[in-house]
Amino acid sequence: MKVDAAIAGLLRCPRCRSPxxxxxxxxxxxxxxxxxxxxxxxxxxxxxxxxxxxRRDLEAAAGGSPLSRQRNFARELRxxxxxxxxxxxxxxxxxxxxxxxxxxxxxxxxxxxGRGGGTEALYAARDIRLVGTDVYASPDVxxxxxxxxxxxxxxxxxxxxxxxxxxHVVAPERVVAEIARVLVDGGIxxxxxxFLQPVHExxxxxxxxxxxxxxxxxxxxxxxxxxxxxxxxxxxLWSIRYLARALFRSEKAGSAVxxxxxxxxxxxxxxxxxxxxxxxxGVYFLGAKQPGEAISPSDLVDYFPGVRGR
Numbered sequence: 001m002k003v004d005a006a007i008a009g010l011l012r013c014p015r016c017r018s019p020x021x022x023x024x025x026x027x028x029x030x031x032x033x034x035x036x037x038x039x040x041x042x043x044x045x046x047x048x049x050x051x052x053x054x055r056r057d058l059e060a061a062a063g064g065s066p067l068s069r070q071r072n073f074a075r076e077l078r079x080x081x082x083x084x085x086x087x088x089x090x091x092x093x094x095x096x097x098x099x100x101x102x103x104x105x106x107x108x109x110x111x112x113x114g115r116g117g118g119t120e121a122l123y124a125a126r127d128i129r130l131v132g133t134d135v136y137a138s139p140d141v142x143x144x145x146x147x148x149x150x151x152x153x154x155x156x157x158x159x160x161x162x163x164x165x166x167x168h169v170v171a172p173e174r175v176v177a178e179i180a181r182v183l184v185d186g187g188i189x190x191x192x193x194x195f196l197q198p199v200h201e202x203x204x205x206x207x208x209x210x211x212x213x214x215x216x217x218x219x220x221x222x223x224x225x226x227x228x229x230x231x232x233x234x235x236x237l238w239s240i241r242y243l244a245r246a247l248f249r250s251e252k253a254g255s256a257v258x259x260x261x262x263x264x265x266x267x268x269x270x271x272x273x274x275x276x277x278x279x280x281x282g283v284y285f286l287g288a289k290q291p292g293e294a295i296s297p298s299d300l301v302d303y304f305p306g307v308r309g310r
Contacts, residue, residue: 002041003142007131010156014047014149039063042137044144045151052170052204053135053146063137063144067201069114077255079117081237081262087229088118088163091190091286094225096125098188098288099159106131108157108182110147110175111165113138116192122161131157147175155184163192164282166217167207176217183289189221192284195228196235198242211283212300219295221287230281233267238281240264274305 003011011020018028024036024043037044037055039062048055057066099105106129107122113134115123123130123140132138133145145151147162147169160179166172179189193214199205209217215226240261245254268276277283295303 003043006129007142010153011045011143012151012153014045014146014151015050017153019153039137039144042141042144046135046144046146047149050149051146058136058144061136065113065136065138067204069136069138075255077259078241081241081255081258081265082230082234083262083265085117085229087227087284088116088192089121090118091225091284092118092121094286095159095161095188095190096121096128098224099128102158102184102187105129105158106156107159107161108150108152109133109140110150110160110162110179111168112140112161115140116163119161119163128159147178150178150182152182154181155187156182157187158184159188159190161190163190164194166191166193166209167197168201168204170206172207172209172217180220180289185289185291187289188224188286189218189289190284190286191218192229192282194282195280197238197281209283211277211280212304214283214285215295215303216297216300218285218287220289220293221285222290222293223285223287225286226284227273228276228280228283230265231268231271231276232279233271234265234281235279237261237264277305 012018013020013026013031013033015033016026016028016031018026018031021027024038026033033047037059042063044058046053099107109130109132111134112132113136131142132140133143134141135144135146137144148171160183166175169175193209195208195210237258241254241258244257245251
């Protein structure tokens with residue numbers, strides 16, 4: 001995927017934030033960062049001295065992921081057992097509507113190497129310029145980048161979509177600060193992050209968030225909507241799969257058992273949002289960048305759903 005001129009003009013050095021010169025080099029002669037590698041047609045605009053990503057490993061893999069991303073039967077079974085992400089699909093519609101209030105909207109996808117559940121409308125939108133980034137190359141990735149140091153100018157985007165990514169970064173607050181930096185005032189962010197999910201990216205899985213903790217992470221954004229992705233029943237399904245996986249030391253066995261117990265997730269339909277938050281599979285936040293906006297620590301007590309009524 002080749003970077004076009006419009007997006008190339010927004011690119012910045014991830015270390016000093018200077019504009020780039022030709023050949024994907026930092027245009028600041030005082031900056032000591034090395035020229036950025038281009039893997040196929042995808043530039044890797046990463047400050048490797050301050051990243052978990054190794055330049056040597058990335059180049060050796062020709063931009064490929066350190067983990068297997070191939071679709072296989074076991075993965076398809078797990079996806080089917082988990083069911084569709086209806087919350088993401090509904091939030092995607094709101095996200096797109098908000099982004100379309102800006103002229104010629106641009107949306108950055110952080111962690112867009114694979115398309116998340118419920119994002120069909122996002123990728124089908126022809127009136128929005130979508131820029132996909134991840135730490136590896138894929139057909140949907142235009143620029144290989146580390147979310148801790150996004151290689152874009154301030155206020156470059158009208159929306160940022162970051163789904164199932166913040167658990168895989170070393171410093172989530174730095175990534176959220178970068179999201180705020182590259183968004184225009186009033187720009188929209190959608191984030192979806194696990195709460196009660198087992199480790200699913202091996203050595204690249206670091207953090208989980210409660211609904212309140214997730215809100216605090218985005219405390220400088222005005223909330224449009226927030227809630228849970230899956231409830232205690234879906235969390236139980238995850239645990240059943242990982243129990244079988246551990247007992248039989250087999251991913252395939254875990255997937256097969258998850259399929260046998262797929263019906264468990266339907267119990268979440270009997271659980272209201274107030275009770276889902278205690279044992280949700282994941283949480284989401286949809287918000288707008290508002291200068292001066294911030295919640296205080298004391299606001300978190302009343303933020304938790306139903307806290308005054310239990």
